[in-house]
Amino acid sequence: MEYLTHRGEEIPFIGFGTYRLGENETAAELETLRYGVDKLGMTLMDTAEMYGSGLSEEILGTFIKDFGRERLFIVDKILPYNAEKGLYKQCCMRSLKRLGTDHIDLYLLHWRGNVKLQDMVDNMEELVSLGLIRHWGVSNFDTHEMQALFACKNGQNCFCDQILYNLSERGAEYDLIPWCKAHDVLVMAYSPLCNSHYARKAVTNDALVSGIAENEGKTPESLMLSFVVRNRDIITVFKTSSTAHLRGNMQNVFDPITDEHMSLLSKKYEPPREKYPLEKI
Numbered sequence: 001m002e003y004l005t006h007r008g009e010e011i012p013f014i015g016f017g018t019y020r021l022g023e024n025e026t027a028a029e030l031e032t033l034r035y036g037v038d039k040l041g042m043t044l045m046d047t048a049e050m051y052g053s054g055l056s057e058e059i060l061g062t063f064i065k066d067f068g069r070e071r072l073f074i075v076d077k078i079l080p081y082n083a084e085k086g087l088y089k090q091c092c093m094r095s096l097k098r099l100g101t102d103h104i105d106l107y108l109l110h111w112r113g114n115v116k117l118q119d120m121v122d123n124m125e126e127l128v129s130l131g132l133i134r135h136w137g138v139s140n141f142d143t144h145e146m147q148a149l150f151a152c153k154n155g156q157n158c159f160c161d162q163i164l165y166n167l168s169e170r171g172a173e174y175d176l177i178p179w180c181k182a183h184d185v186l187v188m189a190y191s192p193l194c195n196s197h198y199a200r201k202a203v204t205n206d207a208l209v210s211g212i213a214e215n216e217g218k219t220p221e222s223l224m225l226s227f228v229v230r231n232r233d234i235i236t237v238f239k240t241s242s243t244a245h246l247r248g249n250m251q252n253v254f255d256p257i258t259d260e261h262m263s264l265l266s267k268k269y270e271p272p273r274e275k276y277p278l279e280k281i
């Protein structure tokens with residue numbers, strides 16, 4: 001594993017997503033998590049109260065109970081619906097209970113919704129002061145929303161923006177990723193493997209992608225992950241419940257993509273030429 005240091009925290013470039021965790025056999029899912037943490041150093045786990053209405057947090061809780069809490073960096077998210085009602089502390093406590101831990105490392109507002117930003121910052125800061133979370137951040141915030149957040153008192157304490165970003169969704173490169181970099185906000189890419197079966201297959205079955213992957217000793221999936229972390233300034237989380245998938249996805253993932261291959265990829269999967277709204281899932 002390679003690590004990025006952000007605001008004093010050493011964080012793995014690649015971690016586990018847990019959306020739809022619980023849909024396969026739990027023992028196999030837990031074994032995959034253990035393999036990823038033990039053998040590959042994937043100590044960052046991303047979850048949300050929304051995923052399976054708490055089931056993903058519960059399965060992570062089972063993992064934490066068995067594996068131990070210390071080495072893990074847990075990311076969790078509050079729903080805007082709950083934040084709008086001011087239920088920060090209640091939701092955080094419920095998530096902590098399901099996870100079986102006394103703190104969350106990074107707590108995110110899942111998406112913008114109609115949440116009052118200053119209210120969100122104040123509540124998140126309170127959770128930090130209570131020791132329930134160590135850092136707070138946001139998800140699915142576009143550039144103008146980050147600017148509004150930074151206009152709030154203590155808004156600059158936002159640790160991270162978790163966004164959709166992958167080889168076929170490069171819109172954030174236009175101004176959001178540069179803005180975050182300039183303002184010391186960590187970008188965490190979600191759905192680096194395109195989330196859905198059909199969207200992923202459209203990329204992994206592409207002869208250009210599979211040819212480059214083969215040439216670089218990667219699988220199409222590990223090439224997709226290499227693409228996201230290529231500049232070593234963005235971290236990412238992907239989901240798998242299969243140890244076989246996990247091994248393939250991490251194959252030579254930190255070997256650089258050659259300039260020649262990168263420019264071939266960019267001809268087909270073009271970087272944005274103009275601003276368009278941040279895509280979300």
Ligand SMILES: NC(=O)c1ccc[n+]([C@@H]2O[C@H](COP(=O)([O-])OP(=O)(O)OC[C@H]3O[C@@H](n4cnc5c(N)ncnc54)[C@H](OP(=O)(O)O)[C@@H]3O)[C@@H](O)[C@H]2O)c1
Nearest residue numbers: 017018019046139190191192193194195238239240241245
């Ligand atoms: N903040 C947000 O709004 C937001 C939105 C979406 C996601 N997220 C987070 O980001 C994480 C990752 O995104 P994601 O789950 O949407 O999508 P993803 O990680 O891009 O793709 C996950 C899917 O790819 C499959 N997969 C993985 N490796 C594979 C392989 N080698 N061969 C075939 N299929 C493979 C997985 O199935 P198998 O389990 O069968 O391998 C799973 O169905 C989520 O789990 C969640 O934690 C956040």
